[in-house]
Structures are given as structure tokens and as C-alpha cells.
Amino acid sequence: MSVVTKPWGYYEDYFRTDDVVFKKIVITPGQSISYQMHHRREEFWYIVSGEGKMKINGAIWYAKPKQYFHIKKNSAHQMINDGTEDIVAYEMQFGFCSEDDLMRIEDQYGRS
Template sequence: MSVVTKPWGYYEDYFRTDDVVFKKIVITPGQSISYQVHHKREEFWYIVSGEGKMKIDGMIWYAKPRQYFHIKKNSAHQMINDGTENIVAYEMQFGFCSEDDLMRIEDQYGRS
């Protein structure tokens, strides 16, 4: 398993092929992933612990443990940790699963 550190926390791959990925994502308090789009894959997020918000195509949902989100191809999405503890989520990706399939719309860390 490989751990990849990001400005918002980290992710850890459990399983990765060209068309399926299973990973754990940890987002620290006050941080968020980019508001982003994937053109070649869809994702399922399952919240294990922590609380925050999931933004999908401009709509915002409260995110809490045992909740899941389906993010379709070409849907803009962002997980926001506005809570006081880490958000831990499991993410499954289906389709063409490349980390290069990412178009950032907004990013609080100045990444393009």
C-alpha cells in the first residue's frame, strides 16, 4: 500500500488497476479537496468517521459516518472538512482510473 501526502491530508491505496481503485482518504480539519471533475471515471465515497460537507455540481450535502455519495463522470465535486476531527472515507473508482484524470475548478492551495 502506498501513502500519498496532500495539502489537505493523505490517501492510501489499498487496490489499484487501470480501471478499479480502492483507497482510504483522510482530510484534516479545516481542509478540503479541490472542487474538481473527472471525465473518465466515476467514484463512490463512503464516510467512516468525521463530519463535513460534500459538494456535488453546486449542491451541498452534510457528510457524516455511514453515509455514501455517488459521483458520476463529469460531475464537479469536493469534500470539505469544516469539523474538528479528521474525515476518513473509503473511495472506489470505476472507469479509467488515472490520477491525471483531474480538472480543478477551485483549489484553496493554488494548484491548477
């Protein structure tokens, strides 16, 4: 398993092939992933612990443990941790699972 550090926290791959990925994502308080989309894959997010918000195509849902979100191809999405503890989520990807399949729409860290 490999751990990848990001400005918002980190992710850890548990399983990775060209068409399926299973990973743990940890988002620290006050941080968020980019508002982004993927053209060639779908994602399912399952919230394990922590609370925050999930933004999908402009709509915002509260995210709390035992909730899951289905993010379809070409859907803009962002997990926001506005809580006081880490958000821990499992993400499963299906389709063309490359970290290069990423289009950032907004990014608080100045990444493109």
C-alpha cells in the same frame, strides 16, 4: 499500499488497477480537496468517521459516518472538512482510473 501526502491530508491506495481503485482518504480539520471533476471515471465515497460537507455540482450535503455519495463522470465535487476531527472516507473508482484524469475548478492551495 502506498501513502500519498496532500495539503489537505493524505490518501492510501489499498487496490489499484487501470479500471478500479480502492483507497482510504483522510482530510484534516479545516481542509478540503479541490472542487474538481473527472471525465473518465465514476467515484463512490463512503464516510467512515468525521463530519463535513460534500459538494456535488454546486449542491451541498452534510457528510457523516455511514453516508455514501455517488459521483458520476463529469460531476464537479469537493469534500470539505469544516469539523474538528479528521474525515476518514473510503473511495472506490470505476472507469479509467488515472490521477491524471483530474480537472480542478477551484483549489484553495493554488494548484491548477
